[in-house]
Amino acid sequence: MDFALSDQEKMLQAVAKEFAVKSVQPRAAEVDRSGEFPVDLAREMGRRGYYGLPYPSRYGGSGAAYLGHVLVLEQVCQASMTAGAIMAINTVPEEAVFIFGNEEQKEAFLVPLAQGRLLGGIAFTEAETGSDPKAITTLARKSGSGYVITGEKHFVAMAPALNLVLLFARREGAGLNAFIVDTSSPGFIVRAPYDTMGLRGLGTSVVELDGVYVPQENLLGKGGQGFDILLRVMNLARMSVAVEGIAVAQSALELSLEYARQRKALGKPIAEMPSIQWHLAEMAARIEAGRWLAYRTAFLRDQGQDIGYESSVAKLFASQTAVEVTRMAMQVHGSYGTTRAMPVERLYRDAKMTEIYVGVSEIQRSIIAGHLLGKRRSK
Numbered sequence: 001m002d003f004a005l006s007d008q009e010k011m012l013q014a015v016a017k018e019f020a021v022k023s024v025q026p027r028a029a030e031v032d033r034s035g036e037f038p039v040d041l042a043r044e045m046g047r048r049g050y051y052g053l054p055y056p057s058r059y060g061g062s063g064a065a066y067l068g069h070v071l072v073l074e075q076v077c078q079a080s081m082t083a084g085a086i087m088a089i090n091t092v093p094e095e096a097v098f099i100f101g102n103e104e105q106k107e108a109f110l111v112p113l114a115q116g117r118l119l120g121g122i123a124f125t126e127a128e129t130g131s132d133p134k135a136i137t138t139l140a141r142k143s144g145s146g147y148v149i150t151g152e153k154h155f156v157a158m159a160p161a162l163n164l165v166l167l168f169a170r171r172e173g174a175g176l177n178a179f180i181v182d183t184s185s186p187g188f189i190v191r192a193p194y195d196t197m198g199l200r201g202l203g204t205s206v207v208e209l210d211g212v213y214v215p216q217e218n219l220l221g222k223g224g225q226g227f228d229i230l231l232r233v234m235n236l237a238r239m240s241v242a243v244e245g246i247a248v249a250q251s252a253l254e255l256s257l258e259y260a261r262q263r264k265a266l267g268k269p270i271a272e273m274p275s276i277q278w279h280l281a282e283m284a285a286r287i288e289a290g291r292w293l294a295y296r297t298a299f300l301r302d303q304g305q306d307i308g309y310e311s312s313v314a315k316l317f318a319s320q321t322a323v324e325v326t327r328m329a330m331q332v333h334g335s336y337g338t339t340r341a342m343p344v345e346r347l348y349r350d351a352k353m354t355e356i357y358v359g360v361s362e363i364q365r366s367i368i369a370g371h372l373l374g375k376r377r378s379k
């Protein structure tokens with residue numbers, strides 16, 4: 001077992017940190033306050049090759065592996081979880097095409113996504129469900145040499161900025177299917193973004209599909225393979241959310257250390273109080289554990305192993321860590337922490353999102369228990 005990062009990985013991490021501190025962090029508060037999707041940051045991350053880190057160069061990627069993706073994502077999320085989420089969500093359709101796409105689909109979709117020329121997302125959730133694929137009602141009807149999709153998807157992240165979306169729809173007699181949908185298609189209608197408490201500026205919106213035509217070549221995998229595709233891409237998405245949680249927690253710890261050193265009570269810095277030190281130590285211990293869970297999940301994915309179990313364990317633990325650590329950070333900051341002027345308040349709101357999106361914690365527990373008991377996984 002080798003826990004050391006290679007020189008190349010350290011370099012990737014250092015460059016990402018510099019970018020995050022210089023270019024992302026100064027924008028974080030404004031993106032959160034305005035709720036505006038940061039188009040320029042999304043473009044810049046694409047230019048830097050941050051959307052194609054896990055994939056080989058023949059598919060437009062940089063071959064930095066899943067561990068490279070995790071290392072960069074962690075740095076970006078420490079500066080702004082919204083910016084990191086943009087990077088993470090873009091890899092979801094990439095992963096689907098990488099695993100299930102034919103060579104033509106990889107050329108048409110994976111290459112431009114990985115090179116940052118197109119922005120991709122995922123549309124699974126509907127008004128009645130975000131957890132149960134069986135409850136999906138969006139329909140794809142055969143029409144000529146393609147399909148016509150009708151329905152409504154809720155909580156589609158980055159919807160106003162997306163070029164294509166990995167969309168899950170039911171086909172009569174052919175179960176759940178995954179399509180790559182061009183968002184400029186007639187009938188693809190993006191509604192106003194939700195006003196969410198955290199992950200603000202992600203452009204998370206309702207999308208109406210009013211008879212959207214999708215050519216046959218945009219059907220991913222075999223007909224009816226949608227559920228398998230969903231399971232596989234969710235593994236990667238969960239690993240990324242684990243990283244988001246750890247990064248937000250790390251930022252909260254760093255802010256707390258800084259604040260505790262300069263804030264005085266009873267004539268001395270609060271950092272000298274055992275109760276504050278207890279908080280700081282708890283924060284650090286949980287972050288360390290969560291970080292290694294996330295890194296190990298990436299390592300296993302790089303070995304070509306299934307990460308269904310590990311990604312759920314990592315997401316469950318890291319999201320709980322994010323919520324607990326940011327709660328402790330608020331406690332360290334006292335009243336000032338509750339003001340919008342302090343970044344810890346944004347971290348507290350962002351942290352909660354990691355327990356909800358890409359599968360609520362209850363679903364992660366159900367997946368983990370299913371593995372322990374040898375039962376079938378669910379989303």
Ligand SMILES: Cc1cc2nc3c(=O)[nH]c(=O)nc-3n(C[C@H](O)[C@H](O)[C@H](O)COP(=O)(O)OP(=O)(O)OC[C@H]3O[C@@H](n4cnc5c(N)ncnc54)[C@H](O)[C@@H]3O)c2cc1C
Nearest residue numbers: 122123124125129130131155156157199357358359360362
């Ligand atoms: C900012 C943001 C961005 C998002 N981005 C996307 C996106 O890009 N694409 C997309 O498709 N979706 C996206 N989502 C949707 C998100 O992934 C789902 O909302 C989430 O998975 C939860 O689904 P739900 O809200 O329908 O919860 P529900 O399924 O209604 O669950 C509500 C509660 O019921 C309980 N529950 C439900 N099912 C079970 C079960 N099987 N076992 C035990 N308890 C259960 C849990 O307590 C759960 O918290 C996003 C959401 C947010 C907030």
